[in-house]
Amino acid sequence: MGVFTFTDEHTSSVPPVRLFKALIVDSHKLIPKLWPQAIKNIDILQGNGGPGTIKQINFVEGSQLGKMKNCVDELNEETFVYKHTMIDLKEKFEFIAYEVKFEPTPDEGSKNKMTSMYYTKGNVELKEEDIEAGKERALGMYKVAEAYLLQNPDAYA
Incomplete structure (x- = not known):
């Protein structure tokens, strides 16, 4: 098994509390509404949103992914830290x-x-396109939510 680590950083004019609420705490409701061309819905399969919660993201028909599951490891609304595992x-x-x-x-x-x-299986080589695809999905959700928050200054305030 190999382990490959990547870090991305972005800045926004939106305060952290609003981004955290929209992108993390309420993502299962907000993101499918903002990005219906990519995400059909997000189901909570287990838990109440905090650590131990399992969410399933269901992508629209014809998507490469179909669905993916995330397990919430940490959700700290005071420090705005969120950890999850796909x-x-x-x-x-x-x-x-x-x-x-x-x-x-x-x-x-x-x-x-x-x-x-x-965390790769066996001797699997991590390809640049795998990393870029994941970054693009994450950045896409981020940008859609950021634009919504900028257009709606009272949302998640």
């Missing part, structure tokens, strides 16, 4: 662990950092 993966990965941190900036916006740790 589980039940196919042949390439044992699992993929994510840590997302939203930090305030002096201009009342946020600095948002995501660390991804890919």
